[in-house]
Amino acid sequence: MQGVCSYTVAAGPNKSKLFQFRDENSIIDMGNISLAHAVHPEFVASCKYLGTMGDSRPVYIYEMEHLPGTAHIMARIPPEDMSRQRNTIKDFARFFAQSWNNDVRPCLDATTSLLMEFQSNFDLLAQNLPSRFAPNLDRVRKELPLLFSKALPFVLSHGDLNTMNLLVNRTTGNITGIVDWAESKILPFGFALYGLENLLGRMDSEGWRYYDRYRELESLFWQTFRGEAHNFSDADLHLVRAARMAGFFYHYGFNFDSKGAIQSVRTDQPDGSLAYLDAFCAIDEWAPLS
Incomplete structure (x- = not known):
């Protein structure tokens, strides 16, 4: 799925995971997403930062739960x-x-x-x-x-x-x-x-x-x-x-x-x-x- 500042793909058994690639101007605040998941565990997916890919214009990679709906x-x-x-x-x-x-x-x-x-x-x-x-x-x-x-x-x-x-x-x-x-x-x-x-x-x-x-x-x-x-x-x-x-x-x-x-x-x-x-x-x- 192509977003304005990101690209997301589903993977894993039953496509249970999402992998999101974001440019350096739209990185995710992991503190905020962790807080959101802690406050709203039934509504907000867990998210893990996996690192970057590329040197001159690095892409930031995240792994998330694929929420139903x-x-x-x-x-x-x-x-x-x-x-x-x-x-x-x-x-x-x-x-x-x-x-x-x-x-x-x-x-x-x-x-x-x-x-x-x-x-x-x-x-x-x-x-x-x-x-x-x-x-x-x-x-x-x-x-x-x-x-x-x-x-x-x-x-x-x-x-x-x-x-x-x-x-x-x-x-x-x-x-x-x-x-x-x-x-x-x-x-x-x-x-x-x-x-x-x-x-x-x-x-x-x-x-x-x-x-x-x-x-x-x-x-x-x-x-x-x-x-x-x-x-x-x-x-x-x-x-x-x-x-x-x-x-x-x-x-x-x-x-x-x-x-x-x-x-x-x-x-x-x-x-x-x-x-x-x-x-x-x-x-x-x-x-x-x-």
């Missing part, structure tokens, strides 16, 4: 098939609860550095995004110091939690794996919650459309999450809502390079480059969390 976007589970939709949502909630339950807070210097980085990033958004996003963006910027304090757990946050990276069982809808952790980083809980919206609706040529029963699925997510997350209270909801909105702005407001580094702020173009921001970040009030 089909990419969610390819499984094409109908929105009205609530049995399978519920299974996906409940497993996704358990995945987030596992993150909540495994606080990996960095040292004070690291959190201070992260706060300064995100304040600078969100200043760029404020300077360059259209004014329709200003109300929510201003609210997020005011909350950043609290988000990067001790108010929420710090967790390994997936950098691209889309439906291509979510593997499911076609028959049941259960999640069998979450892949592509190359852009993951330690952030306050909630920054990756943008991924939930991808299970509640879809983007088409006319913009974002929520499924008819998305509120039911959203409520099921939070009901399941609360049942699994330790010491999660109503008082946490305000900050989680702020972190979720921050995640929307961060994920959909920037163009990133192959290493996950910010290149530029997205601009308002006829191709709909700000369509996701319009769907989630231009609303008058932040969407409620059940």
